[in-house]
Amino acid sequence: MxxxxxxxxxxxxxEGMKLMLKGEKCISSKCPMVKRRTPxxxxxxRRSKISEYGIQLREKQKVKRxxxxxxxxxxxxxxxxxxxxxxxxxxLITLLEQRLDNVVYRMHFAQSRKMxxxxxxxxxxxxxxxxxxxPSYFVKEGDEIEVREKSKKMTAILESLKNVSKVGTVxxxxxxxDNLKGxxxxxxxxxEIDLPVNEQLIVELYSK
Numbered sequence: 001m002x003x004x005x006x007x008x009x010x011x012x013x014x015e016g017m018k019l020m021l022k023g024e025k026c027i028s029s030k031c032p033m034v035k036r037r038t039p040x041x042x043x044x045x046r047r048s049k050i051s052e053y054g055i056q057l058r059e060k061q062k063v064k065r066x067x068x069x070x071x072x073x074x075x076x077x078x079x080x081x082x083x084x085x086x087x088x089x090x091x092l093i094t095l096l097e098q099r100l101d102n103v104v105y106r107m108h109f110a111q112s113r114k115m116x117x118x119x120x121x122x123x124x125x126x127x128x129x130x131x132x133x134x135p136s137y138f139v140k141e142g143d144e145i146e147v148r149e150k151s152k153k154m155t156a157i158l159e160s161l162k163n164v165s166k167v168g169t170v171x172x173x174x175x176x177x178d179n180l181k182g183x184x185x186x187x188x189x190x191x192e193i194d195l196p197v198n199e200q201l202i203v204e205l206y207s208k
Contacts, residue, residue, distance in 0.1 A: 060074070068117065077096060087190075089200050092202065094187055094188060097188055099137070101113055101116040101136075103184055107173060109125070109161070109180070111160045115156065115160075119157070120132065120137075124157075125148070126146050128144055129144075144182070145183070147181070172185050172186050
């Protein structure tokens with residue numbers, strides 16, 4: 001199954017949380033999530049009881065859609081996380097944070113992760129001075145990410161950078177908006193990542 005091409009807000013309503021699929025537009029009071037929080041196709045006060053499996057599945061879908069990865073990719077990340085020492089669920093979230101498209105989004109070079117993936121795929125992003133066009137590339141501590149010289153005047157990127165002064169950046173990322181570059185300082189701890197999900201439920205789901 002390929003990527004979802006339908007209305008982004010429908011996914012947010014399905015998961016009951018803002019997945020930030022439209023970037024800054026999701027903060028607006030006009031966001032459908034503000035007006036109607038019920039799942040699509042479901043009337044208010046008609047929610048049926050969700051099974052234990054259903055709850056675990058919804059947590060997985062939230063994380064998968066938040067970071068914009070496909071099912072096969074997500075399962076691969078879980079397998080990597082399960083082989084490493086530490087808490088599997090927490091490692092899974094930090095792995096997703098290390099994806100290049102996510103880091104580009106966190107640096108405000110793109111207004112959404114979807115836009116960040118496009119920038120990476122089209123060769124607009126450099127990692128340590130070299131072009132990397134793989135959105136799933138794992139960014140390491142100390143890596144420098146920048147917009148290539150020919151792309152620094154792109155209107156979409158310049159508009160996105162206005163959010164740096166509005167919402168700031170996360171602690172593990174340093175951004176130089178004037179030169180359109182930044183640095184991945186360190187791999188964040190789970191408590192630093194503002195993602196309201198219970199990743200332990202995902203571990204339980206895959207452990208069945």
